[in-house]
Amino acid sequence: MRRVRLPARPDWMEKAEAVGFTYHTEGLPPELRNPNGSYWFEDAAWEFTADEIDVLEEAAEELHRLCLSAVSRVVHDDELMARFAIPEPFRPWIRRSWERDDPYLIGRMDLAFAPGAPGLDAPKLIEYNADTPTTTIETAVIQWRWLQDMKPEMDQFNSLHEKIIERFEWISGFMSRGEIMYFSGMLEEEEEARHIMYYMDLAEQAGIKTRNASITSIGWDSARKRFTDLNDEPIWRWFKLYPWEWLMEEDFGAHLLEDKLRAIEPPWKAILSNKNLLxxxxxxxxxxxxxxxxxxxxxxxLGQSYVKKPVFAREGANVRIIRDGRVLEETAGLYGDGAYIWQALADIPEFDGVRPILGAWLVGDKAAGMIVRETDRRIVKGGDRVAPHWFAPRPEDQDGVA
Incomplete structure (x- = not known):
């Protein structure tokens, strides 16, 4: 595993925007832009060995298996439900979602991995966003096209695009003929809107009829007891990029308990994106x-070196890193008043002046790819660079894709 400096493609912005990656720079607010300006970064890329990719793939699937076991433990234990800050009225609803095997789509694990570094020969789970993960476009499309332009003889741990389509095909088996799947998020935010468009395209390739609706446009028909769009059309099947912990606090959150809406991700995924999981x-x-x-x-x-992080924080907010009893790094944010967990410090070494966090994707129960996020700090925040990767395929795999 190493970071390799390479010249960026002179026309990378045009190529990125042509496939919907419009938020590579201008789509980010100034406070989230990295020092080099763009969020996508290809002045360097990450090289792995095929053996390292195997280790990452196996670790991601093993961790996912452990996480599902943890969900089973939580949904059958009211004390743990309370620990996970699941409001009491929603606990039976989440339990039912789990017990009827509501279908799920995707998740992204943040892993610390640095072969040869103390304690990091095996990938270590930092956290798991299994409810509202993004960087899908960057992983599945942008870095793959980079590989075709720059390293066509190499391979990439990246079957995300194809596996999502296959998973949507499987999910369509739970839907009635002609049923529409609604796709929602904060559509006024460029990154989120583009991800919604991308997921809709993948679902349509899988044969699912789609329609989008901003999260703020969804209403509740109290007479017919159903969620509706602005045209009063019913919503029964719903893909969302909006966290369950927020939805449960919305005014219409109580109507979720009617349990007629089937969502991707399903309610039980609220447990996997809660850092109490760790x-x-x-x-x-x-x-x-x-x-x-x-x-x-x-x-x-834990001794004198650890990380203190909020249970519900996002984008690296309100995290504090302690080494040898002293604050090494910390971030501000909006989550400082909530509950915290404490985690051992994964001391990721610098590679060419930056530290990598590996975002490993699961589609269903299968590992499906990876994106590398790099930072010159220790706490990864929104807007930190994402960069492509490659590995040399084994001779017997020359015609395949990882």
Missing amino acids: PLLWDTFPDHPNLLPSFWTQDPR
Whole structure:
């Protein structure tokens, strides 16, 4: 695993925008732009070995299996439901979603991995966004097209596009003939709107009829007890890029308990995107090689070096890194008043002046690809660069894609 400096394609912006990646620079607010201006970065790329890719793929699927086991434990334990800050009225609803095997689509794990560095020969789970993950376009489309232009003889851990279509085809089996799937998010935000468009296109390739609706345009028909769009059309099947913990606090959140709406991601995914998952995993699977020691309190077993992070924070907000008892790095944000968890510090070394976090994708239960996010800090924040990767295929895999 190494970072390799390369010349950027002179026309990369035009090529990116042609496939809907319009937020590479201008789509980001100034406070989120990285020092080099663009969010997508191809002045360098990451080279892996085929063996390292195998390790990452196996770790992602193993961690996902552990996470599903943790969900089963939470939904059948009211004390853990309370620990995960699931409002009491919503607990049976989440339990029903799990017990009837509501179909799910996708998730992205943030992994620390640096072969040869102390404690990081095996990938370590930093957190799991299994409810509203983005960087899908960057992973599935942009870095793949970069590979075709720059390293066509190489391979990439990246079957995300194809696997999402296959998964949507599978999900369509749960839908009635002619049923429409609505796609919602904060459509006034460029990145989110583009992701909604991309997911709609993949669903349509899988034979699903789609329609978009801003999250703010969805209403509740109290007479007919159903969610509707602005044209009063019913919404029964719903893809959302809006967190469950926010939806449960919305005015219409109580109507979710009618349990007529089927969502992607399903309600039980609220457990996987809650950082209480991390100490629960460690409690259930102590000393697992792909887990970092994590606790609900500042446990003395962490020693003097650890990370304190909010249960519901996003984009690296309100995180504090302590090394040898001193604050090494911290961020501000809007989540400082909530609950926290404590996690062992994954001391990722610098590669060419930056530290990588590997975003490993799961579609269904299968590993489906990776994107590399790099930062010159220790805490990854929104707007930090994403960069492409490659690996040299084994001779027997020359005609395949990872």
